[in-house]
Amino acid sequence: MQGHEQEHRRHALVAVPIGLIVVVTVVDILAPPEVHLGPFLVAAPAVTASFAGPRTTGCIGLLAVLAQAAVAVVRTSLTDLNHTFQIIALILISVFVTFFSHLRERHEKEMTQLRLVAQAAQEVVLRPLPARIGTLRVASVYLAAEEEAQIGGDLFAAARTARGTRLIIGDVRGKGMEAVGDAALVLGAFRAAAHRQDELPLLVSYLEGTVSSDLDDPESAGARQGRRPGHPGEAERPGLPERPAQTGEAFITAALLDIPDTAPVLHLVNCGHPPPLLLRDGRVTSLDVRVPAPPLGLTEFADPAALAPETFPFAAGDLVLLYTDGVIEARDASGAFYPLAERVSAFADEDPQALLRSLRRDLLAHTPHGRLGDDAAMVAIRRMPGK
Numbered sequence: 001m002q003g004h005e006q007e008h009r010r011h012a013l014v015a016v017p018i019g020l021i022v023v024v025t026v027v028d029i030l031a032p033p034e035v036h037l038g039p040f041l042v043a044a045p046a047v048t049a050s051f052a053g054p055r056t057t058g059c060i061g062l063l064a065v066l067a068q069a070a071v072a073v074v075r076t077s078l079t080d081l082n083h084t085f086q087i088i089a090l091i092l093i094s095v096f097v098t099f100f101s102h103l104r105e106r107h108e109k110e111m112t113q114l115r116l117v118a119q120a121a122q123e124v125v126l127r128p129l130p131a132r133i134g135t136l137r138v139a140s141v142y143l144a145a146e147e148e149a150q151i152g153g154d155l156f157a158a159a160r161t162a163r164g165t166r167l168i169i170g171d172v173r174g175k176g177m178e179a180v181g182d183a184a185l186v187l188g189a190f191r192a193a194a195h196r197q198d199e200l201p202l203l204v205s206y207l208e209g210t211v212s213s214d215l216d217d218p219e220s221a222g223a224r225q226g227r228r229p230g231h232p233g234e235a236e237r238p239g240l241p242e243r244p245a246q247t248g249e250a251f252i253t254a255a256l257l258d259i260p261d262t263a264p265v266l267h268l269v270n271c272g273h274p275p276p277l278l279l280r281d282g283r284v285t286s287l288d289v290r291v292p293a294p295p296l297g298l299t300e301f302a303d304p305a306a307l308a309p310e311t312f313p314f315a316a317g318d319l320v321l322l323y324t325d326g327v328i329e330a331r332d333a334s335g336a337f338y339p340l341a342e343r344v345s346a347f348a349d350e351d352p353q354a355l356l357r358s359l360r361r362d363l364l365a366h367t368p369h370g371r372l373g374d375d376a377a378m379v380a381i382r383r384m385p386g387k
Contacts (some may be wrong), residue, residue, distance in 0.1 A: 063095025139352035153179030159194035326376030
């Protein structure tokens, strides 16, 4: 439908250069002998090349050349030196802009193909979460900072177990294809092991082993050399510890939740990730663990107590919001961070899907020109009354 609208719009725009040719030709014929408006005809193919393909651009160029020849015949003759040079110049410029139009059209086709590939990659790597998982209603949103990108270094996933639902949200340090590869690695490991590991610490250890083995691969490690040490503004993140300095290695912050079907609680292991927010009766509570674990890629050095899950109340009607630091690090024109905890309380009564729509709209309105400086992901989870 959108492609048909664009094609319709382009056909309507062709009237502009045609009208320009008609006006310039008529005025040039009626003008005094010392006035020559023929050079203005070059604007017609030049304007056409900005929105139409090479075939249409070439036709408009040919029409402009014929119009210039008609002016020459009416006013003097085709062999008149002034008109001859105008016609030659118009032919050369028409050929040039037609070639330019061909390059632009080819680039647009390549970009369309890239968008289709990115969309397919998003559906494979970052699958949309189902709206209902067990006793939970779930919604998710992903906002990529890179223009034309569909996915980046942020990740989320959910998996059913025999006793409930497990979820992960994470953020790969860095950007670009390496970050996408790391995100795919963690997501694949989580989906493979989430339903097989009985306890969250075992799942974290499995993910750590997957990330660490990838870092031990010389090719993977070499590809990451030279990565920047972190996102801008990380040391200033409100309420979050500064990330440890790295030397060319990747790490992934992550929060893992285990939500049993039969108990009004959730179990949380936080590996250096922004703490989830619990919305209950219009109040917002940050689920801060007492001993946070290091990010994945570094948990082998962690105190075992840091990997022990902490338990928080999560009753029917409660909502938990998971998010990445691209949300809370979004700045307005004055440099102020996005006040997520304050803004989310205004939408606390909405269902997960509506909540994320409202937050997405509010977050983009907070940033200059609706552009984020980093990828951002959010997952909203509401526990429904049991059957």
